[in-house]
Amino acid sequence: MFDLNFYSGKRVLVTGHTGFKGSWMCRVLKNAGADVAGFSLEPPTNPSLFEISGVADGMRSYIGDIRDFAALKACFDEFRPEIVLHLAAQPIVRDSYKDPRYTYETNVMGTVNLLECVRLSDSVRSVLNVTTDKVYKNNEWEWGYRENEPLDGFDPYSNSKSCSELVTHSYKNSFFTDGKVALSTARAGNVIGGGDYANDRIIPDCIRAALEGRDIIVRNPHSTRPYQHVLEPVMAYLMIAAMQYGDISYEGYYNVGPDEVDCFKTGRLVDLFCNVWGEGMKWIDRFDGGPHEANFLKLDCSKLKTVFDWSPCWNLKEAIEYTVEWTKCHRDGKDIGSCMDGQIDDFIKAAEWISKPCK
Numbered sequence: 001m002f003d004l005n006f007y008s009g010k011r012v013l014v015t016g017h018t019g020f021k022g023s024w025m026c027r028v029l030k031n032a033g034a035d036v037a038g039f040s041l042e043p044p045t046n047p048s049l050f051e052i053s054g055v056a057d058g059m060r061s062y063i064g065d066i067r068d069f070a071a072l073k074a075c076f077d078e079f080r081p082e083i084v085l086h087l088a089a090q091p092i093v094r095d096s097y098k099d100p101r102y103t104y105e106t107n108v109m110g111t112v113n114l115l116e117c118v119r120l121s122d123s124v125r126s127v128l129n130v131t132t133d134k135v136y137k138n139n140e141w142e143w144g145y146r147e148n149e150p151l152d153g154f155d156p157y158s159n160s161k162s163c164s165e166l167v168t169h170s171y172k173n174s175f176f177t178d179g180k181v182a183l184s185t186a187r188a189g190n191v192i193g194g195g196d197y198a199n200d201r202i203i204p205d206c207i208r209a210a211l212e213g214r215d216i217i218v219r220n221p222h223s224t225r226p227y228q229h230v231l232e233p234v235m236a237y238l239m240i241a242a243m244q245y246g247d248i249s250y251e252g253y254y255n256v257g258p259d260e261v262d263c264f265k266t267g268r269l270v271d272l273f274c275n276v277w278g279e280g281m282k283w284i285d286r287f288d289g290g291p292h293e294a295n296f297l298k299l300d301c302s303k304l305k306t307v308f309d310w311s312p313c314w315n316l317k318e319a320i321e322y323t324v325e326w327t328k329c330h331r332d333g334k335d336i337g338s339c340m341d342g343q344i345d346d347f348i349k350a351a352e353w354i355s356k357p358c359k
Contacts, residue, residue, distance in 0.1 A: 001355040002239040002308070004348070008033035011123070013081035015039045015066060015114060016088035017059075020196045021130075023049040024230050025085060027340050028238065030058055037079045039064055039072060040088055049195030053336040066110035073117050080123040083241050086114050087130050089161070094200045096157035107160035108167060115171040118181060126245040128237055129168045129185045133226060133257060133299050134158035136187075144260070144300030147187075147253045165253070172251075182244035182251040188233040189226030189257035189299055192319055194326020194339070196230075202266055203320075206273045207327050209281075216274070216283035221267030224296045226257040229319035231347045232312055235354065239308060250307065257299035262316040269316070276320045313351040322346075 012029055016022040017038025029036045037060040043050045050056065060079065064071035066088040089107050090096065096103040111129060118124045136145040137152035151166065153159040165185055172183045192203040202218070209216040236256045244250040257263075264272070267285070274281040304310045314322070322343050329339040348354050 002235075002242060002353055003355045004028070004032040004238070006242045006245075007238070009035065010083055011035045011037070011079060011081050012083045012085065013037050013039065013075070013079060014085045014087060016086075017055075017061065018043040018048065018050040019087065019091075020049055020193070020198065021191060021230055021234065022087045023053060023055045023195065024193065024340070025087065025234050025237070026055050026059060027053065027337075028231075028234055028344055030055075031341065031344060036060070037062065037075070037081065039066070039075045041065060045197035047197060049197070052330070053195065053340055066113060067105050069113045069116065072113050073120070076117040076121050080121070082123055082125050083245060084114070084118060084124055084127045085130070085237060085241060086111065086128065088114075089130075090157065092198065092200050093134075093155050093157045096155055096160070100156035103156045104160045104163070107157070108163045111164040111167045115167065119171065119175050124181055126241045127181060127183045128241045129164065129183075130233075130237060131161045131165055131185055131187050132158065133187050133189045133255070133297060135162040135165050138297065140296045142296065142298075144257075144298040145255070146300045147255060147303055179248050182248045184240055184244060184251045185253050186233065186237055186240060187253070187255050187299070188236075189228055189297075191230040191233060192227055192323050193230035194323055194330070194343070195336075202269065203273065203323060206270060206277075206283075207323075210277050210279070211327075211331065216270055216281065217286050218266060218270055218283050219287055221265065221270070221285050221287075223266050224263055224298070225266065226263045226297065226299050227269060227316055227319065228258045228262065228312065229314050229322060229347075231344065232256070232258070232314070235313075235347065235351065236304065236310060239310065239353070243308065252303075252307075254304045254307075255299040255301045256304060257301050258312050258316065260298065262312070263298045264316060272317060273320055273324075276317070276324050308353065310353050313347055
């Protein structure tokens with residue numbers, strides 16, 4: 001079993017800590033007693049989960065660009081991390097069409113800079129590079145992609161993440177064969193949860209419409225995606241990084257996604273959101289013929305299940321319920337940190353593969 005107490009007192013660096021997933025990651029780590037530092041740009045949205053939840057309190061926050069090697073190296077030299085969780089990225093498919101150069105610089109050279117800092121460090125023991133389910137060559141088939149499938153993302157975002165995987169493979173084979181640093185990648189499906197304010201993501205779009213009292217506009221209701229609550233991959237990332245820290249044989253390449261029953265078409269996902277939110281919410285099909293995105297995408301997570309005896313914790317309905325709970329908590333002026341901590345505790349209690357704290 002994975003024990004979150006492993007992180008107590010460990011120095012953990014999270015890149016992209018001001019983002020949605022990074023903020024949840026830092027909250028979990030702080031609750032576990034880790035010495036947490038983050039390296040990232042300023043929060044990417046306004047409002048931002050990082051700011052409204054008080055995640056910054058009690059951790060070190062280095063504001064910088066992952067493309068700036070000197071700034072990142074200075075962070076490594078000062079903080080001397082033992083564990084590195086690399087989440088910094090340009091994460092939006094449509095934005096990658098608008099600015100492909102920035103996307104590649106951030107997602108590819110950012111990974112090079114990160115791994116170069118690890119190579120030059122004498123403190124790092126465990127590294128996890130977080131990529132995406134979109135790294136695979138998409139054949140639009142009905143079964144899930146496995147870790148040994150060809151990498152070849154179509155759009156600039158997906159392709160840059162495929163390149164990030166290849167950079168990781170190269171550094172692993174070229175510089176980390178002596179067993180001193182464990183290095184893995186994790187390919188996660190679409191995440192939802194409280195505090196995601198990004199553009200061009202379906203649940204944030206639903207929430208904005210609900211808060212404004214208008215119908216939800218859905219641009220592609222027939223695309224199939226593996227949706228999961230943000231705590232699912234966050235906890236899986238922490239598990240991989242912790243387990244390989246103690247035993248390098250756990251390093252590798254892992255898919256992190258829901259079971260097949262939670263790979264929903266977007267239209268069905270929005271139906272579920274409307275039912276959970278209530279208040280007469282409904283949506284409109286308005287396909288806009290935008291840039292190419294995969295229509296059918298699933299992950300085969302058999303490897304993660306077999307190696308770690310892992311399994312998804314919350315189904316999609318529960319994930320949406322927790323997302324709506326967080327949103328209404330924020331809307332009603334309640335304490336966001338307490339809401340997050342309560343949801344983290346609920347997840348730990350429900351996850352069979354996380355050891356429960358002794359009372």
